[in-house]
Amino acid sequence: MRLNRYLARAGVASRRGADDLIRSGRVRVNGERGELHTIVDVGDTVEVDGRRVEPEQTALLLLHKPRGVVTTVSDPQGRRTVVDLVPDEPHVVPVGRLDRGTTGALLLTNDGELAHRLAHPSFGVEKTYLVDVDGVPGDEVLRRLEEGVDLDDGRTAPARVRRLGASRLELTLHEGRNRQVRRMCEAVGHPVRRLHRSGYAGLALTGLAPGAWRALTRDEAAALRRRVGL
Ligand code: URA
Numbered sequence: 001m002r003l004n005r006y007l008a009r010a011g012v013a014s015r016r017g018a019d020d021l022i023r024s025g026r027v028r029v030n031g032e033r034g035e036l037h038t039i040v041d042v043g044d045t046v047e048v049d050g051r052r053v054e055p056e057q058t059a060l061l062l063l064h065k066p067r068g069v070v071t072t073v074s075d076p077q078g079r080r081t082v083v084d085l086v087p088d089e090p091h092v093v094p095v096g097r098l099d100r101g102t103t104g105a106l107l108l109t110n111d112g113e114l115a116h117r118l119a120h121p122s123f124g125v126e127k128t129y130l131v132d133v134d135g136v137p138g139d140e141v142l143r144r145l146e147e148g149v150d151l152d153d154g155r156t157a158p159a160r161v162r163r164l165g166a167s168r169l170e171l172t173l174h175e176g177r178n179r180q181v182r183r184m185c186e187a188v189g190h191p192v193r194r195l196h197r198s199g200y201a202g203l204a205l206t207g208l209a210p211g212a213w214r215a216l217t218r219d220e221a222a223a224l225r226r227r228v229g230l
Contacts, residue, residue, distance in 0.1 A: 003029065003038040003046070009056040009090060009110075012048060021048060058111045059090045060221045062203055065106045066210035071097035082106060086213050095119055096176050104129075104197030105205050108213075117228035118201065124174035125227065128199035129181050131169045133190035141188045145171065149187045153177060156184055170198075201227060 001009075007018035007027070019036060021027050027034035028047045040046060046053045065071070069080050071094050082094050092108040096119040109115050118125055142163060148155045160172040167190075171181060182192045198204065201224055208214060216224065 001040055002036075003027065003034045003040055004036065006040040006046060006055065007048070007053065010046075010053050011056070011089075012053055056090055056110070058114070058221070059092050059109060060111070060114075060216040060224065061086050061092060061108045061213045062200075062205070062208070062216060063106045063108060063213040064205050064208040064210050065098050065103055065197075067101055067103050070100050071106065082108065085211055097178075098197060099179060099182070099195070102195045102197065103210060104195075105200040105203060106197070107200060107203075114225060114228065114230060117230065118224070119176065120228075121175055123228045125176075125201045126199070127173050127176060127197060127201075129171045129173070130164070130194075130196040130198050131171055131181060131185060131192055132194040133167050133169065133185050133192055135190050136166045137169070137188065137190045141190060142169070144188050145169075145184055149184045151177075151180075151183050151187060156180065159184075167193075172199075 003022055004015050004018035007013055007021065008015045012018060013021060022034050022036055025033055026049050029038050029040060030045050034046070063082060063085060065082055069082055069085065071082050073081065073083050073093055075081050083092070086092060086108055090110045092110045093115060095107040095109060095115045098104060098106055107118065117123055142161045146159055146161045148158060157173075157175050162170040164170050173180065181195055185192045203216070203220065
């Protein structure tokens, strides 16, 4: 990342303040004078006035997304976003997305590579949904959801489906296509009434009210990183 961003993220100064520090020659990277265009990589040593600046720690937050909030960093229509619900610093972004009407587990992180891998289909991270549908789906419908449903972007991969009530199902998917659960249920004739993601990569929302968040523990963060080969 650019040197001014590195300094801002480490809490040394604002980006503009960091530019001033760099221009004034007070910043060194691996012993050399840092410039505005200098890029900092993992393992580089950054010093300001001869004092080492530690890189910002990775932030990994689990948010209980409430209904009505959009999963984006900024919304042109000015609606409330998931980023409005967590601290400004460090600057985190959502991993994948939940529809505006969907509630539940959403991760946010400042680690771009981790976010990319978690959202990438090749890693098949597990997502569990509680789904209230219209009507009472029969066993045949459950079997279709389990084996794969033909959608306009192709057949869905095998899923785990449990019946929790007459019109309530638990679906566990390893894919994360756009509006996938809604489209799957619609395709089998039982449109979704309410959708809640109860689990993401083994993380549950236990004790978190809608709108609340917590930082992952060190062990949870390490397990998540391992899960995607980092
Ligand atoms: N599937 C959906 O249809 N919507 C979501 O928000 C998440 C999964």
